[in-house]
Amino acid sequence: xxxxxxxxxxxxxxxxxxxxxxxxxxxxxxxxxxxxxxxxxxxxxxxxxxxxxxxxxxxxxxxxxxxxxxxxxxxxxxxxxxxxxxxxxxxxxxxxxxxxxxxxxxxxxxxxxxxxxxxxxxxxxxxxxxxxxxxxxxxxxxxxxxxxxxxxxxxxxxxxxxxxxxxxxxxxxxxxxxxxxxxxxxxxxxxxxxxxxxxxxxxxxxxxxxxxxxxxxxxxxxxxxxxxxxxxxxxxxxxxxxxxxxxxxxxxxxxxxxxxxxxxxxxxxxxxxxxxxxxxxxxxxxxxxxxxxxxxxxxxxxxxxxxxxxxxxxxxxxxxxxxxxxxxxxxxxxxxxxxxxxxxxxxxxxxxxxxxxx
Ligand code: F0G
Numbered sequence: 001x002x003x004x005x006x007x008x009x010x011x012x013x014x015x016x017x018x019x020x021x022x023x024x025x026x027x028x029x030x031x032x033x034x035x036x037x038x039x040x041x042x043x044x045x046x047x048x049x050x051x052x053x054x055x056x057x058x059x060x061x062x063x064x065x066x067x068x069x070x071x072x073x074x075x076x077x078x079x080x081x082x083x084x085x086x087x088x089x090x091x092x093x094x095x096x097x098x099x100x101x102x103x104x105x106x107x108x109x110x111x112x113x114x115x116x117x118x119x120x121x122x123x124x125x126x127x128x129x130x131x132x133x134x135x136x137x138x139x140x141x142x143x144x145x146x147x148x149x150x151x152x153x154x155x156x157x158x159x160x161x162x163x164x165x166x167x168x169x170x171x172x173x174x175x176x177x178x179x180x181x182x183x184x185x186x187x188x189x190x191x192x193x194x195x196x197x198x199x200x201x202x203x204x205x206x207x208x209x210x211x212x213x214x215x216x217x218x219x220x221x222x223x224x225x226x227x228x229x230x231x232x233x234x235x236x237x238x239x240x241x242x243x244x245x246x247x248x249x250x251x252x253x254x255x256x257x258x259x260x261x262x263x264x265x266x267x268x269x270x271x272x273x274x275x276x277x278x279x280x281x282x283x284x285x286x287x288x289x290x291x292x293x294x295x296x297x298x299x300x301x302x303x304x305x306x307x308x309x310x311x312x313x314x315x316x317x318x319x320x321x322x323x324x325x326x327x328x329x330x331x332x333x334x335x336x337x338x339x340x341x342x343x344x345x346x347x348x349x350x351x352x353x354x355x356x357x358x
Contacts, residue, residue: 009035012172027080029105033068036060038180043287048307050314059325066323067097070166075101077165078157085156089143091246092122098159099129112136112143117245119329141251161196162253174204184214190321191298192222193247199257220267223302229271243274246295272301291326
């Protein structure tokens with residue numbers, strides 16, 4: 001049989017070419033990222049009432065996070081420029097994506113991660129894709145300062161979201177949300193760390209509106225972790241701290257972009273506690289069947305907070321980006337879950353556990 005063209009997704013550059021800066025075919029480095037599902041929430045009515053809640057599950061990208069959308073473009077452009085190496089600072093997901101796309105491109109990847117504050121799955125990805133992994137005895141913010149300096153002075157391309165092609169690629173998630181719904185949602189909730197993603201979504205929504213593809217725009221709702229909430233507090237946080245290591249950032253690079261998204265859209269940037277984040281993380285896994293990483297659940301914790309405050313109304317269409325897959329941070333899942341039950345390979349013991357014992 002002939003390949004079914006409709007069944008083939010070619011990655012965000014080829015699919016959204018008309019909305020992205022030009023790039024030649026031969027330089028496209030892709031793992032067919034994007035085209036992630038928008039999953040309808042069905043089991044949280046007691047928490048969120050009768051809003052229509054949907055999860056844009058970015059954990060289903062090739063390296064398990066939304067970073068792939070920006071990385072395909074940043075690495076493709078690096079290739080077009082003749083670059084042979086990329087570098088980034090990362091709380092984990094950017095480094096995993098950089099390492100994978102650099103491997104695909106035949107480039108070297110250098111990644112700087114905060115020692116002791118990167119989830120196991122992410123570290124394993126950067127390592128197996130053969131990146132040079134430097135564990136910096138400092139914060140993400142320290143690492144990003146170093147990366148900026150290195151890329152200014154040496155022939156390596158920075159692929160943090162300060163690289164403009166990262167934001168360009170990431171905006172395609174907003175396109176997908178609009179296409180899946182047939183309109184722009186009333187609200188879009190997402191976790192905020194370095195603030196690149198909220199900046200990118202807002203750009204994507206605005207572009208679809210300007211082109212007349214959708215009539216409206218969502219209010220952009222960004223949520224930081226309580227211990228790492230510089231934008232909410234209006235000042236740099238010197239020692240950010242949260243269990244959501246992905247967003248453990250005290251001085252976001254796209255601070256201005258986040259403020260602009262909030263103010264232009266009439267949205268909010270607020271904070272949620274680690275306890276709220278973990279409660280949402282557990283609810284998603286146990287009731288919705290969706291396993292995301294803790295930072296991702298900050299968006300849902302934000303929805304619950306806004307519902308409790310009476311900010312959202314029945315009938316509103318609310319999209320939450322779940323930025324990364326739960327398998328990124330298996331240690332957290334195991335520490336949050338109930339214990340396993342040790343049994344011998346004996347039927348009576350199995351039945352007793354199941355409540356079928358005599
Ligand atoms: N969620 C996850 C799972 C992330 O990895 C990140 C950022 C964010 C949310 C926040 O997105 O930075 O665009 O506001 N991770 C970066 C990294 C910092 O290095 O992987 P943002």
